Amino acid sequence: MKAVSVEEAVAMIPSGASVMVGGFMAVGTPERLLDELVRQNKTGLSLICNDAATPGKGVGKLFDATLVSKLTATHIGLNPKAQQQMLGNQISVDLVPQGTFVERIRAGGCGLGGVLTPTGVGTLVAEGKRQIEVDGKPFLLETAIRAQFALIHAFLADYLGNLAYALTARNFNPIMAMAADTVIVVAEHIVPVGVIAPDHVVTPAPLVDYIIANG
Amino acid sequence: MKAVSVEEAVAMIPSGASVMVGGFMAVGTPERLLDELVRQNKTGLSLICNDAATPGKGVGKLFDATLVSKLTATHIGLNPKAQQQMLGNQISVDLVPQGTFVERIRAGGCGLGGVLTPTGVGTLVAEGKRQIEVDGKPFLLETAIRAQFALIHAFLADYLGNLAYALTARNFNPIMAMAADTVIVVAEHIVPVGVIAPDHVVTPAPLVDYIIANG
């Protein structure tokens, strides 16, 4: 793990990169990294995020600045700008059931070949996908998802990179922290090693590549 | 959740039942339930446990008392009695790679149709199993595992049934607590509601059916 400035961190992300962003309706989202993506005008992003948040908040800022060209999400109904950009074909959107979304990311992070889920069988979601029978029951084969970058929000990070999360800001963050080539973390508090009890670490230090330094 | 005596809890388990037991080399194993299974002489058990522990410890006691007829495990090398019973065809043993073992149980608990894993491809483990190609890479389709009963060891349980684990005694316990019809817990400490912080609960209360009462 390396501590870097938010400018340095975002400079590593090229335009066109695939980027996972933690958070659920902008709760548990690393806002400082999103502000800096906008400031550095990183365009053509493939965004993987549960939702499109709302304009001005969380990943909503990326849609405000029209930085997204491809979106994988479960729900975008509360961001009219994202909806307009989808209906205007400015962004291509892959809508995925939420349980499938998180499980595909988990598969990407855990070295599994995909997910066998009952969710979506017999619906539009099944179109173009393989259906696998196991013990006579049908499951969709949903492929694993990984990204070049995961942008993670944590409550506590220690000097080694161990992370703990708070309340419903945990959501997709620990799963995404396993599924990207480079993991960049914004923590509400950076604390000495040992402050987070081993039983309370949720994301072990070796998974984290960069933590945004204070100040 | 209901608090019961260890005698009542084990009385619910019929001979021949399928039983998952948490623990890794008897660390994080609910010893009181195993002692009582022996005392009530529940025979013909289908045991699902990472390993066979050692004679006299953890699930090793079940082999001492020849209560097991079928074993699904990842390693039994440190229990000569289990090995003898396997080689003497007294028990049928299904040896499973450890990552596959835990992921199959997770699939059983999380409503997934199975696991697509690269582990075991091209080895004896692949025999008789479906191999699925995803993006040109081969994966084994390993089926989900569930049991009638999960016997769980926790460090803390609160009056509602929320569980927290300590150190390496966590291991398979939280995963198994999702994958059985009836979940029975032995906790080192039973504490009032609120003592375990919401962020530190690992197994939410609704998953737990019975906690073994003190005394």
Add this chain to the structure above:
Amino acid sequence: MDPQIIIARRVAKELRQGNLVNLGIGIPTLVANYVPSDLKVFFQSENGLIGTGPIPEQGMAHPLLTDAGGRPISALPGASIFDSAMSFGLIRGGHVDITVLGGLQVDAHGLLANWMIPGKMVPGMGGAMDLVSGAKRVIVAMQHAAKGKSKIVSKCTLPLTSARPVNLVVTDMAVIGFPDGKATLLETAPGISIGEVLAVTEAELAIPDTVPEMKI
């Protein structure tokens, strides 16, 4: 009584001691207001919480404690927090006893459409597909008709949420179940006759010998 409140009060009667319950946005959210105080149920918010409590008092909200709509909520003593993989493991794995969702259409076989109006409303399915596929019991809480059009239809014209039929539909006019896979009128709302229900229901409804009035 407000039609939404009729629905919420009736759905609340389906909850049992110790149930793990997931309430969708809209009418389903109201159900929490009508749970008897001696009935202990767990409410799950799929963004990662069991033990959701009421909206916090002013000044007590925390920005990192919200419901699935991003609104501040509180957590009751004994609440637990988990990541999204666990949250949907609970949902898909059948650990949620009851899910209550809104609906656009429910058909004569109990199939639900509630996530998309092609060309018009494409918000995404969020957690709805997993909830309908995975929960032990699925209850749809919705108005019986919208703009004079029945939402209980012969066959869904909108895209389905799941191939798995729902267990119960509670509207402001009726309670409908699906014994033997066939829409059946189980109860009528206070002051509503069977004839009135049939008049605004597109789907064919089986009518048992006795159809009691909803107790709310």
Add this chain to the structure above:
Amino acid sequence: MDPQIIIARRVAKELRQGNLVNLGIGIPTLVANYVPSDLKVFFQSENGLIGTGPIPEQGMAHPLLTDAGGRPISALPGASIFDSAMSFGLIRGGHVDITVLGGLQVDAHGLLANWMIPGKMVPGMGGAMDLVSGAKRVIVAMQHAAKGKSKIVSKCTLPLTSARPVNLVVTDMAVIGFPDGKATLLETAPGISIGEVLAVTEAELAIPDTVPEMKI
């Protein structure tokens, strides 16, 4: 020097700053003793711990803090605990930089057999198959020969651990790699000649122009 110590010291030289390392039972466990004090690496114990430390002082062991063999260990500051699904997610997902395992046979293409001798030793594979399939680098630490028989063989006669070849084999006589999928003698142990290695190696070994002596 004890052959096991030669192996452990040489393997320790493969570790890099910040690596996540999993050490198997036996010779691999010894590697931890030879990590330079200024090199910070994380050791994973697959029963659910990153940050394993040395055996605790007498009287300081806790029964709920053990290694994968069930023996008491300690945890270093900054250690983390996780369940077995996460532990093998780390392993299968390529988050473990280096795994060091014992071996029964490694063949000319780098394939490893280390979990079973049919009809004789059937302990189960434990975590070995996941580790060999998933870790970024797989290092086998073993004696070059057992009872006068080469453990570096043309083709494994014992059941394979994985279809994925290992990256490096370190024995008491040699370091062997598999550039272009072909067993190649990279280093010889102190005082051992190339000829001596070849004499006790069943597999055909490619011999580069220079074969340096192990630095331990």
